[in-house]
Each structure stands twice: as C-alpha cells, then as structure tokens.
Amino acid sequence: EDQVTQSPEALRLQEGESSSLNCSYTVSGLRGLFWYRQDPGKGPEFLFTLYSAGEEKEKERLKATLTKKESFLHITAPKPEDSATYLCAVQAGTNAGKSTFGDGTTLTVKP
Amino acid sequence: SQTIHQWPATLVQPVGSPLSLECTVEGTSNPNLYWYRQAAGRGLQLLFYSVGIGQISSEVPQNLSASRPQDRQFILSSKKLLLSDSGFYLCAWSAVQEKLFFGSGTQLSVL
Numbered sequence: 001e002d003q004v005t006q007s008p009e010a011l012r013l014q015e016g017e018s019s020s021l022n023c024s025y026t027v028s029g030l031r032g033l034f035w036y037r038q039d040p041g042k043g044p045e046f047l048f049t050l051y052s053a054g055e056e057k058e059k060e061r062l063k064a065t066l067t068k069k070e071s072f073l074h075i076t077a078p079k080p081e082d083s084a085t086y087l088c089a090v091q092a093g094t095n096a097g098k099s100t101f102g103d104g105t106t107l108t109v110k111p
Numbered sequence: 112s113q114t115i116h117q118w119p120a121t122l123v124q125p126v127g128s129p130l131s132l133e134c135t136v137e138g139t140s141n142p143n144l145y146w147y148r149q150a151a152g153r154g155l156q157l158l159f160y161s162v163g164i165g166q167i168s169s170e171v172p173q174n175l176s177a178s179r180p181q182d183r184q185f186i187l188s189s190k191k192l193l194l195s196d197s198g199f200y201l202c203a204w205s206a207v208q209e210k211l212f213f214g215s216g217t218q219l220s221v222l
Contacts, residue, residue, distance in 0.1 A: 004154075034210055043117075043201050043213030044155075087154060089211075097143050097162075097207055098170075101154035 002027045006088050006102035013078055013109050021073040021105045023088030031091040033071050034099065035064050038085045047073075047086075078109045113138035117202045117214030124221050130175075130189040132217050134202030137183065142204040144185040145211065146177055149199040161185060162207075197221045 003026045013019055025033065032051050036044035048057040050066040057064045061082065063074045073086055085106045089099040117134045124130060136142055143162055147155040157170045159177035167177050174193060178186045185202055202214040 006154075032209075036211075041216070041218070043203070043216050044211070046210045046212070049210055089155075097205055097209070098145075098157055098160055099155075099211060100157075103152070103154040106152075 002090055002092055002100040004088055004090055004100055004102035006086075006105050008105060009103070010106045011108070013075075013107070015079055015109055015111050016077050018074070018076045018078070020075070021086055021107070023071040023073070023102055024069060025071070025088070025090045027090045027092045027100070029093035031093045033066055034089045034091070035071070035073055036087040036089065038087055038104070040085075044087055075107070078107070080109045080111050083107055083109045113204075113212065115202065115204055115212055115214045117217060119217060120215060121218045122220070124192050124219065126194055126221055127191045130187070130192050130196070130219070132187040132200055132202075132219075134185045134187075134214055135183055136185075136204045139183070139204070139206075141182060143207060144179060145203040145205070146185065146187050147201040147203060149201060149216075151199075155201065159187070192221045194221050 005024045007022045032049050034049050035047040038044040048064040053068045055066050061076050065072045085104040087104045089101045091099050114137045145160045146158040149155050161167050161179045175189050200217045203211040205211045
C-alpha cells in the first residue's frame with residue numbers, strides 16, 4: 001500500500017527565514033511525486049511534478065527535490081503570502097492515475 | 112482552457128437526508144474524474160474515480176455512491192447521510208496519470 005508522510009505538521013517562520021518541508025513516501029514503482037498548495041477553504045493548486053531521483057523543480061521562492069525515499073520543498077526567504085498548507089502526493093505506476101496524499105504541512109509566515 | 116465547476120460551496124443537511132453534489136469539467140475530453148474527501152487538518156482521501164462514462168471505482172466502503180452520466184459530469188450521491196459524512200468534498204480531473212486539477216470544494220455539515 002502506498003504511503004506518504006509529511007513533516008512537520010505545522011511550521012511557523014518569520015518573513016525571510018528559509019526552511020524545508022519533508023515528504024517521505026513508500027510506493028511500488030513511483031510514477032510521479034506531486035506538490036500542491038492549498039489555501040483555507042479552497043481546492044489544492046498544483047505546484048510541481050517530480051519523476052525521478054535527483055530531479056529538481058523551481059518556481060519563485062519554492063524548490064522541490066526528490067530522492068528515492070523522500071522529497072523536500074525548500075522555501076527561500078518566504079513572504080506572508082506563502083502561508084498555506086502544502087500537500088505532497090504520489091502516483092504508483094499501475095494505479096491508473098490515483099494519487100495518495102499526505103496530511104500536509106501548514107506553513108505560517110509572520111511579517 | 113480547462114475549467115472545473117463544483118457546487119454548492121456550502122451545504123448543511125440533517126442526518127438521514129439525501130445528498131447530491133455535482134461537478135462538471137470544460138475544455139477537455141475523456142478526463143479521469145475523482146471525488147476526494149478531506150477531514151479538517153488532514154490530507155485527501157480518495158472516494159471514487161472514473162476513467163470513462165459509466166465506469167466508477169470505489170476506494171472506500173461507505174454509504175456514498177458516484178455516477179458519471181456524461182463524459183465531463185461527475186456526481187456524488189447518498190440516500191441517507193450520516194454524521195460521519197461531514198467534511199470537505201473535492202472534485203478533480205486529470206489527464207491519465209498526470210497532475211490533478213481541483214474544484215473549489217463543498218463544505219458539507221451533517222447535523
């Protein structure tokens with residue numbers, strides 16, 4: 001059974017204080033690892049897809065990296081508008097596109 | 112461009128009442144469609160997914176059902192709601208084994 005564990009559950013940062021969110025996964029034949037951002041009361045929005053160990057993707061202050069066991073979402077010099085819940089999900093190679101999600105990390109950036 | 116519509120945004124229903132949530136997708140053909148449920152502070156639990164008209168797979172035993180009467184329409188139903196059915200319901204679509212695009216969600220409270 002595919003499993004995704006995210007840590008920490010909650011993270012509070014000062015504006016400009018860089019940090020990383022962790023996503024550990026167990027999956028039979030990783031097809032893709034996905035990061036989403038979710039604002040309160042809204043549906044998640046796609047951020048990144050990573051397909052193989054060693055791959056990195058960047059978007060503004062966010063960078064996602066992938067190893068064979070985990071993924072990191074690095075946040076550089078965060079701003080208050082980066083406050084949100086960040087969700088990690090995996091797709092196995094044979095599950096017809098079904099995604100297994102972690103419980104998310106809720107990030108709060110204080111000005 | 113593709114868009115996904117989900118309604119209603121908020122719903123308060125008494126225990127034992129029926130449920131019908133509807134989701135439609137525009138701008139794409141033959142999408143994979145999904146219903147997820149999210150408990151407060153938790154990740155997304157896959158309830159149903161569909162790869163084509165009339166093709167529904169259930170992930171979790173429960174008193175909910177799903178139907179796909181048209182290519183881009185996905186409906187979540189219940190004949191009699193339980194207290195445990197409360198939660199945030201999200202419809203999503205994807206191309207095969209790709210990132211998910213989510214609707215805005217329905218906050219269901221069963222009282």
